[in-house]
Amino acid sequence: MANFITSTQLEANRRALEKDRRGETWMRLKLASPAFLVVAVLMVLPLMVLLSMSLFGLDGQFGFSNYALFFSESVYVQMFINTFWIAFIVTAICLVLGYPVAYLLAILPSPWSGLLMLAVLVPFWTSGLVRTFAWLIILQRNGVVNKTLIWLEIIEKPLALVHNMTGTIIGMVHIMVPFLILPLYASMKAIDGNLMRAGANLGSSPVHAFFRIFLPLSLPGLVAGTIMVFVMCLGFYITPAILGGGKIKMIAQRIQESIALYPTWGPAAALAVLLLLMTAICLFVSLKIVRRLTLGR
Amino acid sequence: MESYVSHRERLWLYIFVGLVVFYLVAPTLIVIPVSFSSTTSLSFPPPGWSTRWYHEFFGQPKWIGSVWVSLRVATCTMIITTIIGTAASYALHQSSFRFANTIKVTLVSPLAVPSILIAVGIFFVYAATGGMLNTLTGVVLGHTVVAMPFVILTMMAGFSSYDMSQEMVARSLGASRFKAFTSVTLPQIKFSVATAMLLSFLVSFDELIISMMVASGPVSTLSRVTFATLRDDVDPTLAAVSTLMLLITSVPPLLLHIYVARTKRKER
Structure with a gap:
């Protein structure tokens, strides 16, 4: 008798479940809302405010006059060229330095790979300010590098290594390399070692096997890491401000300075929007490429 | 993943990575000796040793105040x-x-x-x-x-x-x-x-x-x-600050790392 369930009972049961499910969703929304509100109010909303501010010129008229400024004044043009050029050079150097490290990280046996990982992670965790200051000491006129080079009689007079482009690039590469190594390592770790062995078995030389098998399989991590480093370079602040000695102006400093110095914030807002746009485009392209590379397998 | 390339053939790779690791790790450590310098110059190695920059740091309200704020x-x-x-x-x-x-x-x-x-x-x-x-x-x-x-x-x-x-x-x-x-x-x-x-x-x-x-x-x-x-205005007080920041940002992660590793081993 008790086995019989009437349709009204079923209906009641279904309704209770539905109510339960709704209650669950509501509870989850409530739990997630504080975090969401903080990020939405302090990041998403301000970015929209920036966009609207950038569209009103000095005269209060709606339009693109703030943006037109960037193409008419050579200071801005030079700053954009500088920013992209530095980001490009730094990314290229990071690639050359980072790829072999990630490769060894992926293939070394246990204790060694752990130590190498530590060597990548410790600087990753160290404050950028501290690292920038350390470079200031090392690269100064009578710093360690210049002293050593003079002692080795490679140069006669100390080189200008800091407060210029050279110092900026050395310091930025130092901060960015781990950001390239970590995603690269993740994608190399997933490569099946048997593939390389199979290649060798079929008569491929180590170099050939590397270029035909390993390198293509590490491409997703390579693209992701490279674009991440490039994007971070575009918006970088500390190192160019200190090691560039005021001579190297990148976009982030220009934004900060124009807010600190000028009463109207339209141009700064326009610069910020441009930086955001460039970042978004780079990330979007990287996502597309990585997706295509991983789907192509 | 073991490899069919001998260590000797790969020596150049080890040397190159060794240099990169040196570039990543060594420079930051220079702030430690410089913070114990006896002079106002930031030269390395310092001409003499003292703890005056730490006294300077702990004596100035500008620094101590900001540490508390942080x-x-x-x-x-x-x-x-x-x-x-x-x-x-x-x-x-x-x-x-x-x-x-x-x-x-x-x-x-x-x-x-x-x-x-x-x-x-x-x-x-x-x-x-x-x-x-x-x-x-x-x-x-x-x-x-x-x-x-x-x-x-x-x-x-x-x-x-x-x-x-x-x-x-x-x-x-x-x-x-x-x-x-x-x-x-x-x-x-x-x-x-x-x-x-x-x-x-x-x-x-x-x-x-x-x-x-x-x-x-x-x-x-x-x-x-x-x-x-x-x-x-750069002076060695900054080296003292940097050394303290190094301690604050590297000791807790290391302790946590060791603690987690030890507990996991015990639980196994």
Whole structure:
């Protein structure tokens, strides 16, 4: 008798479940809302405010006059060229330095790979300010590098290594390399070692096997890491401000300075929007490429 | 993955990576000997040894004050971000309601936006509403935004390796949801919580650009004061500051790492 369930009972049961499910969703929304509100109010909303501010010129008229400024004044043009050029050079150097490290990280046996990982992670965790200051000491006129080079009689007079482009690039590469190594390592770790062995078995030389098998399989991590480093370079602040000695102006400093110095914030807002746009485009392209590379397998 | 290339043939690779590791690790350590220099020059090796720059550091209200500000800001940021971030990760874990994905992407997005933009945005909001500029609350909320992705990613990873049905069992046996979470779930995700706390503390402690835009005067953080000194008048006090910052940002992660490794070994 008790086995019989009437349709009204079923209906009641279904309704209770539905109510339960709704209650669950509501509870989850409530739990997630504080975090969401903080990020939405302090990041998403301000970015929209920036966009609207950038569209009103000095005269209060709606339009693109703030943006037109960037193409008419050579200071801005030079700053954009500088920013992209530095980001490009730094990314290229990071690639050359980072790829072999990630490769060894992926293939070394246990204790060694752990130590190498530590060597990548410790600087990753160290404050950028501290690292920038350390470079200031090392690269100064009578710093360690210049002293050593003079002692080795490679140069006669100390080189200008800091407060210029050279110092900026050395310091930025130092901060960015781990950001390239970590995603690269993740994608190399997933490569099946048997593939390389199979290649060798079929008569491929180590170099050939590397270029035909390993390198293509590490491409997703390579693209992701490279674009991440490039994007971070575009918006970088500390190192160019200190090691560039005021001579190297990148976009982030220009934004900060124009807010600190000028009463109207339209141009700064326009610069910020441009930086955001460039970042978004780079990330979007990287996502597309990585997706295509991983789907192509 | 063992290799069929001999170590000797790969010697150039080992040497190259050794040099890169040297480039990554060694330069930062130079601040330690320089901080014990006896002269005002930043030369290495220092001509003589003394602790005068530490006396200088601990004697100046500008430095000590900013250390307290930074520690307070970082502690508040850590508590707030860990609690609301863990709550959000708990809510978003294995849930497929309509807004779940939007919320998830929003919470992680500060990682992809250059921090100068977040800083400028927050500055505009505070300037427009008034009253939030140069306050402890303002700085903490700003840091909460940049620390949030780290907490969310850590906690999401923590929850993904935890079987939620255990909590269901506790609740079916009569525990309230909160009781079930604190007595069944929390003990099993404690390492993720500890990592999230550590990360949010360090992110806040290191953060410079938001502090530069919204925290001046009495709420100047250590990183802000350090940056200003670094730009305007460099002296070995900075080396002392750097050495202390090195300690604060590298000892806790190492301790946590060792503690986790040891506990996991015991549990096995």
